[in-house]
Amino acid sequence: MCQTCGCAITPASPHETAAAPGEQRRSVEVFERLLAENDRVAGHNRTHFDQHGVLAINLMSSPGAGKTALLEATIRALKGRYRIAVIEGDLETDNDARRIRAQGVPAVQITTGTACHLDAAAVHRALHDMPLAGLDLLFIENVGNLVCPASFDLGQHLNVTLLSVTEGDDKPAKYPVIFRASDLVVLSKTDLLEVLDDFQPERAAMALRDLGGATPMIHTAVRRTPSIAAWLEWLEAQLCDRWAYRYVPTSR
Amino acid sequence: MSVCQALLVQVAAIARQRGAAVASITVEIGPLSGVDSAQLLLAFAVMRAGGNCATAVLLIETASVEVRCLSCGADSETLVNRLVCRACGGFRTRVIAGDELRLRRVELEV
Numbered sequence: 001m002c003q004t005c006g007c008a009i010t011p012a013s014p015h016e017t018a019a020a021p022g023e024q025r026r027s028v029e030v031f032e033r034l035l036a037e038n039d040r041v042a043g044h045n046r047t048h049f050d051q052h053g054v055l056a057i058n059l060m061s062s063p064g065a066g067k068t069a070l071l072e073a074t075i076r077a078l079k080g081r082y083r084i085a086v087i088e089g090d091l092e093t094d095n096d097a098r099r100i101r102a103q104g105v106p107a108v109q110i111t112t113g114t115a116c117h118l119d120a121a122a123v124h125r126a127l128h129d130m131p132l133a134g135l136d137l138l139f140i141e142n143v144g145n146l147v148c149p150a151s152f153d154l155g156q157h158l159n160v161t162l163l164s165v166t167e168g169d170d171k172p173a174k175y176p177v178i179f180r181a182s183d184l185v186v187l188s189k190t191d192l193l194e195v196l197d198d199f200q201p202e203r204a205a206m207a208l209r210d211l212g213g214a215t216p217m218i219h220t221a222v223r224r225t226p227s228i229a230a231w232l233e234w235l236e237a238q239l240c241d242r243w244a245y246r247y248v249p250t251s252r
Numbered sequence: 253m254s255v256c257q258a259l260l261v262q263v264a265a266i267a268r269q270r271g272a273a274v275a276s277i278t279v280e281i282g283p284l285s286g287v288d289s290a291q292l293l294l295a296f297a298v299m300r301a302g303g304n305c306a307t308a309v310l311l312i313e314t315a316s317v318e319v320r321c322l323s324c325g326a327d328s329e330t331l332v333n334r335l336v337c338r339a340c341g342g343f344r345t346r347v348i349a350g351d352e353l354r355l356r357r358v359e360l361e362v
Contacts (some may be wrong), residue, residue: 158335
Protein backbone atom coordinates (compact mmCIF):
# COMPACT_ATOMS: atom_id res chain seq x y z
CA MET A 1 0.00 0.00 0.00
CA CYS A 2 0.99 3.57 -0.52
CA GLN A 3 3.17 4.81 2.30
CA THR A 4 3.30 8.46 1.39
CA CYS A 5 -0.31 9.54 0.94
CA GLY A 6 -1.36 8.29 4.35
CA CYS A 7 -4.06 5.92 3.12
CA ALA A 8 -2.44 2.92 4.76
CA ILE A 9 -1.58 4.57 8.02
CA THR A 10 -4.14 4.66 10.79
CA PRO A 11 -4.21 7.62 13.15
CA ALA A 12 -3.54 5.26 16.02
CA SER A 13 -0.08 4.43 14.74
CA PRO A 14 1.92 7.59 14.25
CA HIS A 15 5.56 6.93 13.46
CA GLU A 16 7.80 8.31 16.15
CA THR A 17 11.45 9.24 16.02
CA ALA A 18 13.19 9.41 19.39
CA ALA A 19 15.30 12.45 20.08
CA ALA A 20 19.00 11.83 19.51
CA PRO A 21 21.22 12.37 22.59
CA GLY A 22 21.60 16.08 23.19
CA GLU A 23 18.64 16.91 20.93
CA GLN A 24 15.88 19.03 22.40
CA ARG A 25 13.00 17.76 20.29
CA ARG A 26 11.50 14.55 18.99
CA SER A 27 9.37 14.26 15.93
CA VAL A 28 6.07 12.39 15.54
CA GLU A 29 5.04 11.62 11.96
CA VAL A 30 1.25 11.64 11.79
CA PHE A 31 -0.27 11.50 8.27
CA GLU A 32 -3.82 12.14 9.38
CA ARG A 33 -6.41 14.18 7.58
CA LEU A 34 -7.02 17.46 9.37
CA LEU A 35 -10.75 16.94 9.45
CA ALA A 36 -10.48 13.30 10.49
CA GLU A 37 -12.99 13.71 13.33
CA ASN A 38 -15.52 15.37 11.01
CA ASP A 39 -14.96 12.55 8.49
CA ARG A 40 -15.59 9.96 11.19
CA VAL A 41 -18.94 11.53 12.15
CA ALA A 42 -19.82 11.93 8.46
CA GLY A 43 -19.20 8.21 7.96
CA HIS A 44 -21.49 7.52 10.91
CA ASN A 45 -24.24 9.72 9.37
CA ARG A 46 -23.83 7.90 6.05
CA THR A 47 -24.29 4.56 7.80
CA HIS A 48 -27.57 5.87 9.28
CA PHE A 49 -28.74 6.95 5.81
CA ASP A 50 -27.75 3.61 4.27
CA GLN A 51 -29.43 1.58 7.01
CA HIS A 52 -32.68 3.38 6.26
CA GLY A 53 -32.26 3.32 2.50
CA VAL A 54 -32.32 7.13 2.35
CA LEU A 55 -30.60 9.05 -0.42
CA ALA A 56 -28.94 12.12 1.15
CA ILE A 57 -28.15 15.12 -1.02
CA ASN A 58 -26.09 18.12 0.11
CA LEU A 59 -27.36 21.24 -1.64
CA MET A 60 -24.88 24.10 -1.84
CA SER A 61 -24.73 27.54 -3.49
CA SER A 62 -24.07 31.18 -2.76
CA PRO A 63 -26.80 32.94 -0.72
CA GLY A 64 -29.90 33.63 -2.79
CA ALA A 65 -29.21 31.23 -5.67
CA GLY A 66 -32.58 29.59 -5.08
CA LYS A 67 -31.91 26.45 -3.06
CA THR A 68 -35.07 26.70 -0.97
CA ALA A 69 -37.20 27.70 -3.94
CA LEU A 70 -35.92 24.69 -5.89
CA LEU A 71 -36.71 22.43 -2.93
CA GLU A 72 -40.25 23.84 -2.67
CA ALA A 73 -40.86 23.12 -6.33
CA THR A 74 -39.26 19.67 -6.05
CA ILE A 75 -41.43 18.73 -3.08
CA ARG A 76 -44.57 19.92 -4.89
CA ALA A 77 -43.67 17.74 -7.88
CA LEU A 78 -42.50 14.60 -6.04
CA LYS A 79 -44.21 14.40 -2.66
CA GLY A 80 -46.95 12.10 -3.95
CA ARG A 81 -44.34 9.59 -5.08
CA TYR A 82 -41.44 9.86 -2.63
CA ARG A 83 -41.14 10.58 1.07
CA ILE A 84 -38.96 13.64 1.36
CA ALA A 85 -37.47 15.57 4.30
CA VAL A 86 -35.13 18.51 4.57
CA ILE A 87 -32.41 19.65 6.98
CA GLU A 88 -31.98 23.42 6.68
CA GLY A 89 -28.76 25.22 7.51
CA ASP A 90 -28.72 28.96 8.10
CA LEU A 91 -26.85 31.36 10.35
CA GLU A 92 -30.11 32.58 11.85
CA THR A 93 -33.93 32.20 11.55
CA ASP A 94 -36.06 29.17 10.77
CA ASN A 95 -37.67 30.88 7.79
CA ASP A 96 -36.48 28.22 5.35
CA ALA A 97 -37.63 25.30 7.50
CA ARG A 98 -41.05 26.96 7.75
CA ARG A 99 -41.21 27.31 3.97
CA ILE A 100 -40.44 23.59 3.61
CA ARG A 101 -42.97 22.55 6.27
CA ALA A 102 -45.59 24.61 4.46
CA GLN A 103 -45.13 22.11 1.60
CA GLY A 104 -46.19 19.33 3.97
CA VAL A 105 -42.88 17.58 4.57
CA PRO A 106 -40.72 17.42 7.74
CA ALA A 107 -37.92 19.95 8.09
CA VAL A 108 -35.33 20.49 10.84
CA GLN A 109 -33.60 23.84 11.05
CA ILE A 110 -29.97 24.09 12.11
CA THR A 111 -28.92 27.62 13.03
CA THR A 112 -25.15 27.86 12.96
CA GLY A 113 -24.86 31.29 14.62
CA THR A 114 -21.62 32.51 13.09
CA ALA A 115 -20.43 29.36 11.32
CA CYS A 116 -20.51 29.72 7.55
CA HIS A 117 -21.02 25.99 6.81
CA LEU A 118 -22.63 22.85 8.20
CA ASP A 119 -20.44 20.10 9.59
CA ALA A 120 -21.07 16.42 10.20
CA ALA A 121 -21.72 16.88 13.93
CA ALA A 122 -24.40 19.54 13.30
CA VAL A 123 -26.14 17.21 10.84
CA HIS A 124 -25.86 14.35 13.32
CA ARG A 125 -27.57 16.44 16.01
CA ALA A 126 -30.32 17.33 13.52
CA LEU A 127 -30.84 13.64 12.75
CA HIS A 128 -32.00 13.13 16.33
CA ASP A 129 -35.05 15.27 15.44
CA MET A 130 -35.49 13.71 12.02
CA PRO A 131 -36.85 10.15 11.91
CA LEU A 132 -35.24 8.51 8.88
CA ALA A 133 -37.48 5.46 8.88
CA GLY A 134 -39.75 5.53 5.87
CA LEU A 135 -37.88 8.32 4.06
CA ASP A 136 -36.66 8.06 0.49
CA LEU A 137 -34.89 11.36 0.03
CA LEU A 138 -33.22 13.72 2.46
CA PHE A 139 -32.01 17.11 1.30
CA ILE A 140 -29.45 18.92 3.42
CA GLU A 141 -29.58 22.57 2.45
CA ASN A 142 -26.18 23.95 3.39
CA VAL A 143 -25.47 27.52 4.48
CA GLY A 144 -25.31 29.82 1.44
CA ASN A 145 -21.57 30.03 0.75
CA LEU A 146 -19.39 28.80 -2.12
CA VAL A 147 -16.24 28.37 -0.02
CA CYS A 148 -16.34 26.52 3.29
CA PRO A 149 -19.16 23.97 2.77
CA ALA A 150 -16.96 22.23 0.18
CA SER A 151 -14.43 21.13 2.81
CA PHE A 152 -16.82 19.42 5.23
CA ASP A 153 -18.24 15.98 4.48
CA LEU A 154 -21.70 15.66 6.06
CA GLY A 155 -22.28 12.01 5.20
CA GLN A 156 -24.26 12.84 2.05
CA HIS A 157 -24.23 10.58 -0.99
CA LEU A 158 -24.25 13.38 -3.53
CA ASN A 159 -23.28 17.03 -3.74
CA VAL A 160 -25.37 19.40 -5.83
CA THR A 161 -24.28 23.00 -6.36
CA LEU A 162 -26.59 25.69 -7.70
CA LEU A 163 -25.28 28.50 -9.85
CA SER A 164 -27.90 31.16 -10.54
CA VAL A 165 -27.75 33.15 -13.76
CA THR A 166 -27.79 36.39 -11.75
CA GLU A 167 -24.28 35.51 -10.55
CA GLY A 168 -21.45 35.21 -13.09
CA ASP A 169 -20.76 32.53 -15.67
CA ASP A 170 -17.14 32.32 -14.43
CA LYS A 171 -18.15 31.11 -10.93
CA PRO A 172 -16.73 27.56 -11.47
CA ALA A 173 -13.34 29.11 -12.29
CA LYS A 174 -13.49 31.36 -9.23
CA TYR A 175 -14.63 28.67 -6.78
CA PRO A 176 -13.02 25.50 -8.18
CA VAL A 177 -13.05 23.55 -4.91
CA ILE A 178 -16.83 23.48 -4.50
CA PHE A 179 -17.64 22.96 -8.18
CA ARG A 180 -15.06 20.17 -8.45
CA ALA A 181 -16.71 18.43 -5.49
CA SER A 182 -20.14 18.55 -7.16
CA ASP A 183 -21.90 15.57 -8.70
CA LEU A 184 -24.30 17.91 -10.45
CA VAL A 185 -24.40 21.63 -11.14
CA VAL A 186 -27.83 23.22 -11.41
CA LEU A 187 -28.01 26.41 -13.40
CA SER A 188 -30.93 28.13 -11.65
CA LYS A 189 -33.25 31.02 -12.54
CA THR A 190 -32.74 30.34 -16.26
CA ASP A 191 -36.06 32.08 -16.98
CA LEU A 192 -34.11 35.30 -16.41
CA LEU A 193 -31.61 34.53 -19.17
CA GLU A 194 -33.70 36.41 -21.72
CA VAL A 195 -33.22 39.66 -19.80
CA LEU A 196 -29.57 39.07 -18.85
CA ASP A 197 -27.21 39.50 -21.75
CA ASP A 198 -23.97 38.98 -19.84
CA PHE A 199 -24.51 35.41 -18.59
CA GLN A 200 -23.66 32.76 -21.17
CA PRO A 201 -24.52 29.21 -20.08
CA GLU A 202 -21.90 27.84 -22.52
CA ARG A 203 -19.18 29.80 -20.75
CA ALA A 204 -20.33 28.42 -17.38
CA ALA A 205 -20.30 24.88 -18.81
CA MET A 206 -16.80 25.45 -20.22
CA ALA A 207 -15.50 26.72 -16.86
CA LEU A 208 -16.99 23.62 -15.21
CA ARG A 209 -15.44 21.34 -17.83
CA ASP A 210 -12.03 22.93 -17.09
CA LEU A 211 -12.20 21.48 -13.58
CA GLY A 212 -11.75 17.96 -14.97
CA GLY A 213 -14.30 15.17 -14.93
CA ALA A 214 -17.68 15.27 -16.56
CA THR A 215 -19.97 16.92 -14.00
CA PRO A 216 -23.32 17.44 -15.71
CA MET A 217 -24.98 20.86 -15.71
CA ILE A 218 -28.74 21.16 -15.99
CA HIS A 219 -31.06 24.18 -16.19
CA THR A 220 -33.92 24.97 -13.82
CA ALA A 221 -36.43 27.75 -13.33
CA VAL A 222 -39.13 27.83 -10.68
CA ARG A 223 -40.78 31.23 -10.84
CA ARG A 224 -41.99 32.88 -14.05
CA THR A 225 -41.85 29.92 -16.40
CA PRO A 226 -41.23 26.86 -14.24
CA SER A 227 -39.01 24.21 -15.75
CA ILE A 228 -37.51 21.54 -13.53
CA ALA A 229 -38.04 18.39 -15.62
CA ALA A 230 -34.30 17.73 -16.13
CA TRP A 231 -33.69 18.11 -12.40
CA LEU A 232 -36.51 15.71 -11.49
CA GLU A 233 -35.27 13.21 -14.04
CA TRP A 234 -31.75 13.35 -12.57
CA LEU A 235 -33.14 12.92 -9.03
CA GLU A 236 -35.23 9.91 -9.99
CA ALA A 237 -32.24 8.31 -11.71
CA GLN A 238 -30.20 8.76 -8.52
CA LEU A 239 -33.00 7.23 -6.44
CA CYS A 240 -33.11 4.21 -8.76
CA ASP A 241 -29.33 3.80 -8.42
CA ARG A 242 -29.71 3.99 -4.66
CA TRP A 243 -32.38 1.35 -4.52
CA ALA A 244 -30.25 -1.01 -6.55
CA TYR A 245 -27.82 -0.82 -3.64
CA ARG A 246 -28.52 -2.95 -0.60
CA TYR A 247 -27.19 -2.21 2.85
CA VAL A 248 -25.19 -5.12 4.23
CA PRO A 249 -24.13 -4.71 7.86
CA THR A 250 -20.48 -5.51 8.48
CA SER A 251 -20.09 -8.77 10.34
CA ARG A 252 -18.18 -8.68 13.57
CA MET B 253 -11.46 28.47 12.47
CA SER B 254 -13.13 25.03 12.37
CA VAL B 255 -10.10 23.56 10.64
CA CYS B 256 -7.78 25.18 13.19
CA GLN B 257 -9.87 23.87 16.05
CA ALA B 258 -9.78 20.33 14.60
CA LEU B 259 -6.01 20.65 14.17
CA LEU B 260 -5.48 21.77 17.78
CA VAL B 261 -7.61 18.91 19.12
CA GLN B 262 -5.62 16.36 17.10
CA VAL B 263 -2.25 17.79 18.11
CA ALA B 264 -3.20 18.23 21.75
CA ALA B 265 -4.14 14.55 21.96
CA ILE B 266 -0.77 13.48 20.53
CA ALA B 267 1.12 15.75 22.93
CA ARG B 268 -0.96 14.72 25.96
CA GLN B 269 -0.32 11.01 25.33
CA ARG B 270 3.40 11.72 25.48
CA GLY B 271 3.28 14.32 28.23
CA ALA B 272 5.21 16.90 26.24
CA ALA B 273 4.71 20.44 24.98
CA VAL B 274 4.48 21.01 21.25
CA ALA B 275 7.36 22.80 19.55
CA SER B 276 6.11 22.76 15.97
CA ILE B 277 3.28 21.42 13.86
CA THR B 278 3.65 20.69 10.16
CA VAL B 279 0.54 20.50 7.98
CA GLU B 280 0.14 19.94 4.24
CA ILE B 281 -2.44 22.17 2.62
CA GLY B 282 -2.98 21.95 -1.10
CA PRO B 283 -4.46 24.79 -3.15
CA LEU B 284 -7.47 22.54 -3.87
CA SER B 285 -8.18 21.72 -0.22
CA GLY B 286 -10.42 24.73 0.21
CA VAL B 287 -8.37 25.97 3.17
CA ASP B 288 -6.47 29.24 3.01
CA SER B 289 -3.00 29.05 4.58
CA ALA B 290 -2.87 32.72 5.64
CA GLN B 291 -6.21 32.45 7.40
CA LEU B 292 -5.20 29.23 9.12
CA LEU B 293 -2.01 30.89 10.42
CA LEU B 294 -4.05 33.81 11.69
CA ALA B 295 -6.55 31.53 13.46
CA PHE B 296 -3.71 29.45 14.88
CA ALA B 297 -1.97 32.50 16.37
CA VAL B 298 -5.13 33.26 18.36
CA MET B 299 -6.44 29.78 19.13
CA ARG B 300 -3.20 28.06 20.25
CA ALA B 301 -3.29 29.94 23.60
CA GLY B 302 -3.86 28.11 26.86
CA GLY B 303 -2.95 24.53 25.97
CA ASN B 304 0.10 22.44 25.21
CA CYS B 305 0.41 24.22 21.84
CA ALA B 306 0.70 27.69 23.38
CA THR B 307 4.25 28.25 22.16
CA ALA B 308 4.10 26.02 19.08
CA VAL B 309 4.79 27.27 15.58
CA LEU B 310 2.67 26.18 12.63
CA LEU B 311 4.53 25.21 9.46
CA ILE B 312 2.53 24.87 6.27
CA GLU B 313 3.71 22.84 3.29
CA THR B 314 1.93 23.49 0.01
CA ALA B 315 2.16 21.20 -2.99
CA SER B 316 1.38 22.37 -6.49
CA VAL B 317 -1.65 21.00 -8.30
CA GLU B 318 -1.05 17.94 -10.48
CA VAL B 319 -3.50 15.91 -12.51
CA ARG B 320 -3.25 12.51 -14.19
CA CYS B 321 -5.04 12.19 -17.51
CA LEU B 322 -7.47 9.28 -17.68
CA SER B 323 -7.21 9.29 -21.49
CA CYS B 324 -3.47 9.49 -22.24
CA GLY B 325 -2.00 8.79 -18.79
CA ALA B 326 0.21 11.87 -18.69
CA ASP B 327 0.79 13.73 -15.42
CA SER B 328 0.77 17.51 -15.62
CA GLU B 329 1.23 20.36 -13.23
CA THR B 330 -1.62 22.81 -13.61
CA LEU B 331 -3.79 25.50 -12.02
CA VAL B 332 -6.69 25.05 -9.58
CA ASN B 333 -9.29 26.06 -12.14
CA ARG B 334 -7.69 24.38 -15.15
CA LEU B 335 -7.61 20.70 -14.22
CA VAL B 336 -7.23 19.45 -17.76
CA CYS B 337 -4.39 17.43 -19.28
CA ARG B 338 -1.56 19.63 -20.54
CA ALA B 339 -0.43 16.90 -22.93
CA CYS B 340 -3.62 15.97 -24.81
CA GLY B 341 -6.10 18.56 -23.55
CA GLY B 342 -8.37 15.82 -22.16
CA PHE B 343 -10.74 16.89 -19.40
CA ARG B 344 -11.16 13.50 -17.77
CA THR B 345 -8.46 13.75 -15.17
CA ARG B 346 -7.77 12.77 -11.60
CA VAL B 347 -6.10 15.14 -9.16
CA ILE B 348 -2.95 13.43 -7.84
CA ALA B 349 -1.53 16.35 -5.83
CA GLY B 350 -2.77 19.66 -4.53
CA ASP B 351 -5.87 18.63 -2.56
CA GLU B 352 -4.02 17.67 0.65
CA LEU B 353 -5.43 18.70 4.00
CA ARG B 354 -3.26 16.73 6.34
CA LEU B 355 -1.50 16.83 9.67
CA ARG B 356 1.96 15.65 8.70
CA ARG B 357 4.22 15.94 11.74
CA VAL B 358 4.33 17.13 15.33
CA GLU B 359 7.59 18.06 17.00
CA LEU B 360 7.60 17.76 20.79
CA GLU B 361 9.89 19.37 23.33
CA VAL B 362 11.94 16.71 25.09
